[in-house]
Amino acid sequence: NAGVTQTPKFQVLKTGQSMTLQCAQDMNHEYMSWYRQDPGMGLRLIHYSVGAGITDQGEVPNGYNVSRSTTEDFPLRLLSAAPSQTSVYFCASSRQSEDTIYFGEGSWLTVV
Amino acid sequence: KNQVEQSPQSLIILEGKNCTLQCNYTVSPFSNLRWYKQDTGRGPVSLTIMTFSENTKSNGRYTATLDADTKQSSLHITASQLSDSASYICVVSARSSYKLIFGSGTRLLVRP
Numbered sequence: 001n002a003g004v005t006q007t008p009k010f011q012v013l014k015t016g017q018s019m020t021l022q023c024a025q026d027m028n029h030e031y032m033s034w035y036r037q038d039p040g041m042g043l044r045l046i047h048y049s050v051g052a053g054i055t056d057q058g059e060v061p062n063g064y065n066v067s068r069s070t071t072e073d074f075p076l077r078l079l080s081a082a083p084s085q086t087s088v089y090f091c092a093s094s095r096q097s098e099d100t101i102y103f104g105e106g107s108w109l110t111v112v
Numbered sequence: 113k114n115q116v117e118q119s120p121q122s123l124i125i126l127e128g129k130n131c132t133l134q135c136n137y138t139v140s141p142f143s144n145l146r147w148y149k150q151d152t153g154r155g156p157v158s159l160t161i162m163t164f165s166e167n168t169k170s171n172g173r174y175t176a177t178l179d180a181d182t183k184q185s186s187l188h189i190t191a192s193q194l195s196d197s198a199s200y201i202c203v204v205s206a207r208s209s210y211k212l213i214f215g216s217g218t219r220l221l222v223r224p
Contacts, residue, residue: 042214103155
């Protein structure tokens with residue numbers, strides 16, 4: 001199993017541009033989520049999904065959209081990038097909410 | 113407000129020494145507590161998961177304890193190795209919720 005795969009690893013965007021961070025898992029996990037990690041802060045939940053076709057907002061959803069058309073994929077879309085969205089983004093998945101959560105390797109995003 | 117606080121923020125120890133990291137939480141109703149290790153530039157990796165009824169769990173040289181009455185947890189690292197240099201993150205989840213509350217982590221540096 002590849003686990004949780006995120007692309008791209010690094011990205012620089014100009015303010016106002018849009019982009020999609022890709023996330024895929026091959027473990028047949030129902031639960032998937034996106035977090036952002038900023039210096040000196042804990043990971044904060046952006047959006048999550050409990051299964052294909054079901055998504056919900058986390059703690060910091062503004063400026064981001066998600067969809068879950070398949071069990072495997074959970075892309076995160078930045079609608080109009082802002083410098084405040086400069087961060088490291090982690091995708092995660094788990095079989096059930098109480099199980100071990102597996103994280104991707106992260107996507108470093110800089111908005112200039 | 114649900115919060116997770118970790119101490120110390122950073123720690124430097126010599127190779128071969130033991131250390132203990134602390135985690136205090138105010139999450140309610142409590143479901144489980146997890147410890148993660150995050151190497152620089154990588155995604156977090158699970159070390160332990162403990163539920164309300166568990167007060168100790170080990171994973172190799174890592175031993176986590178949980179006191180649900182005082183809402184405190186500790187992570188003890190025995191005979192530290194250079195590869196233990198990383199951030200250690202305490203994560204607490206509330207019952208009936210997929211949303212996790214992350215501490216900001218303890219940055220451990222093991223020196224030869």
